[in-house]
Amino acid sequence: MSDATISAQRPRRFKVSRRMLPYLLSLPALLTCIGILVPFVTAIWYSLQRYRMSQPWNRGFNWGENYLNFMTDSAFWNTLKVSMTYAFSTVALELLLGLGIALLLQRRNRFNNFVSIMLLMPLMTAPALASLMWKLMTNPGFGILSYYASLIGLEDFRWASDPKTAMMTVVIVDIWVYTPFIMILLLAGLRSLPKQPFEAAALDGVPRLFVFWRITLPMLTPFLLTATLFRVIESIQQFDIIYAMTQGGPGDKLTVFQVEAYLNFFQSTNVGRSSALLMILWAITYFLSNIFIKNWLRLREKQRGDA
Amino acid sequence: MESVNPIERALRGIAITLVILFFMFPIFWIILMSFQTNETILRMPPSMVFTPTLENYMALITGKLETSAGILEIAFMKNLFNSFFLSTASVAIGLVLGVPAAYAFARLKFKGSEDIAFTLLSFRFAPPLLVLLPLTIYFQQLGLANTYGGLIWVYQLIVLPLILWIVRGYFEDIPADVEYAYRIAGHSWGATFRKIALPLAGPGIAAAALLAFIFAWNNFVFALVLASADKQPVTVGALAFVTASGIQYGQIAAGIVLSIAPTFALALYAQRYLVEGLSLGAVKG
Numbered sequence: 001m002s003d004a005t006i007s008a009q010r011p012r013r014f015k016v017s018r019r020m021l022p023y024l025l026s027l028p029a030l031l032t033c034i035g036i037l038v039p040f041v042t043a044i045w046y047s048l049q050r051y052r053m054s055q056p057w058n059r060g061f062n063w064g065e066n067y068l069n070f071m072t073d074s075a076f077w078n079t080l081k082v083s084m085t086y087a088f089s090t091v092a093l094e095l096l097l098g099l100g101i102a103l104l105l106q107r108r109n110r111f112n113n114f115v116s117i118m119l120l121m122p123l124m125t126a127p128a129l130a131s132l133m134w135k136l137m138t139n140p141g142f143g144i145l146s147y148y149a150s151l152i153g154l155e156d157f158r159w160a161s162d163p164k165t166a167m168m169t170v171v172i173v174d175i176w177v178y179t180p181f182i183m184i185l186l187l188a189g190l191r192s193l194p195k196q197p198f199e200a201a202a203l204d205g206v207p208r209l210f211v212f213w214r215i216t217l218p219m220l221t222p223f224l225l226t227a228t229l230f231r232v233i234e235s236i237q238q239f240d241i242i243y244a245m246t247q248g249g250p251g252d253k254l255t256v257f258q259v260e261a262y263l264n265f266f267q268s269t270n271v272g273r274s275s276a277l278l279m280i281l282w283a284i285t286y287f288l289s290n291i292f293i294k295n296w297l298r299l300r301e302k303q304r305g306d307a
Numbered sequence: 308m309e310s311v312n313p314i315e316r317a318l319r320g321i322a323i324t325l326v327i328l329f330f331m332f333p334i335f336w337i338i339l340m341s342f343q344t345n346e347t348i349l350r351m352p353p354s355m356v357f358t359p360t361l362e363n364y365m366a367l368i369t370g371k372l373e374t375s376a377g378i379l380e381i382a383f384m385k386n387l388f389n390s391f392f393l394s395t396a397s398v399a400i401g402l403v404l405g406v407p408a409a410y411a412f413a414r415l416k417f418k419g420s421e422d423i424a425f426t427l428l429s430f431r432f433a434p435p436l437l438v439l440l441p442l443t444i445y446f447q448q449l450g451l452a453n454t455y456g457g458l459i460w461v462y463q464l465i466v467l468p469l470i471l472w473i474v475r476g477y478f479e480d481i482p483a484d485v486e487y488a489y490r491i492a493g494h495s496w497g498a499t500f501r502k503i504a505l506p507l508a509g510p511g512i513a514a515a516a517l518l519a520f521i522f523a524w525n526n527f528v529f530a531l532v533l534a535s536a537d538k539q540p541v542t543v544g545a546l547a548f549v550t551a552s553g554i555q556y557g558q559i560a561a562g563i564v565l566s567i568a569p570t571f572a573l574a575l576y577a578q579r580y581l582v583e584g585l586s587l588g589a590v591k592g
Contacts, residue, residue: 028404
């Protein structure tokens with residue numbers, strides 16, 4: 001066949017395949033969506049049931065009862081409180097530290113690049129394994145941190161096994177793992193800021209603290225907001241670090257949403273309560289992630305516009 | 308703006324040192340510990356001076372761990388293999404399925420494309436257990452519980468959205484005119500995709516693949532819920548280690564070092580893609 005005949009036929013053939021092609025190509029994405037949505041709907045279903053795996057005869061719809069019960073369930077309020085405390089303390093400290101480190105490493109040079117690459121290592125560590133590392137470091141028998149604690153007069157400092165310091169210990173592990181993430185984001189943000197305002201401020205002899213509050217910080221706000229929302233959404237769902245460290249203990253000190261739901265499902269086999277807990281967590285993250293995604297897409301458009 | 312003030316220089320130096328100390332010390336300490344016997348680990352006060360031993364690694368490789376209660380057989384190498392297999396297979400499948408889909412989302416705007424993209428994105432932030440716990444029940448019914456196939460399928464839940472969103476951003480950045488020009492020259496859609504779009508989005512695909520591999524490798528909760536011992540990756544395997552009583556601490560440390568070494572090596576080898584993927588993955592797309 002010559003080229004001429006092909007090009008004569010092409011428009012029609014092209015039209016047919018063109019209509020189907022996107023659907024064919026996006027089929028895996030569509031299937032993943034279904035793969036997510038089916039269990040999701042099932043979870044809603046379960047959350048409306050009285051459903052304990054140990055009592056299959058007793059299973060049935062109780063509609064909103066699982067949710068209503070939360071109102072008077074002190075364990076639920078504890079879960080909410082612990083999750084919020086964890087999320088806000090980790091994210092606040094990580095933001096402060098991340099911003100500080102990003103400012104320290106802002107100038108591009110060999111040393112700073114090397115340090116920022118080294119700081120990525122904690123982020124590359126699986127959170128569950130990071131937790132195990134810190135568990136070894138805080139072991140009362142030989143842990144180096146327990147030893148240092150005893151040196152500064154804190155005899156028998158028991159870190160994660162003590163109800164008073166358990167939260168602090170997992171927050172430290174979270175900071176260790178995730179601060180580099182915020183640092184990388186803010187570093188990219190800082191380095192992408194336009195130079196002119198800073199040059200103008202330097203010419204006018206504006207004090208550096210003033211420059212930071214009035215120029216750097218406002219221009220960095222979209223990045224800070226993105227990083228904050230992203231981390232809050234992740235942190236409120238933290239499971240790996242806490243489960244690997246204490247499995248929610250001591251007592252109910254660290255029973256955050258996902259840990260509590262996991263224990264409900266596998267230990268007390270209370271599928272109904274577990275699902276209802278996860279639905280509430282989902283509602284919280286859905287609310288936050290909608291704000292986040294809008295903000296993110298705007299930032300993305302803006303970045304593209306600048307480029 | 309040059310900071311010539313000596314006090315400020317000193318303060319900066321101290322701050323940087325403290326930062327490096329906090330973030331690097333745990334890794335350094337765990338590596339040291341993995342070369343020690345129980346005796347030197349338990350020595351008080353701790354000391355950096357010891358004769359290094361490879362015993363811990365040997366025990367892990369042979370799968371026979373010395374404990375206070377005798378020899379315990381733990382197939383840690385099997386966990387390591389599972390991690391490699393699950394992560395590699397998930398990323399490979401994720402790329403084959405995800406890159407063309409990302410192209411469809413970026414170029415061929417079609418009905419419902421934004422809805423699918425948005426659903427995937429919003430569920431990327433949903434609690435994993437919400438989807439996983441009902442799945443355990445389905446998996447048992449489907450016979451997928453504790454199979455590599457089932458696990459790889461579930462891993463797509465993290466790998467695919469990541470690849471889709473990062474690679475889509477890269478495809479959107481390619482000027483459409485370049486592709487039209489190639490099409491007008493008489494090349495098919497498939498050829499345009501292979502010869503023009505794919506190479507131009509190469510760095511994005513590499514970044515996405517790298518990040519997806521690391522996420523898959525570091526995943527803990529999927530295998531904790533869906534796999535039993537013989538299919539578990541290192542993240543879950545190492546936990547079993549710590550809870551099994553009487554295992555020598557050096558062996559735990561060696562296990563952790565072996566588990567984090569692959570992602571560290573990858574990160575160092577491909578740092579440029581990693582930084583790009585991380586900042587794009589979160590900020591850009």
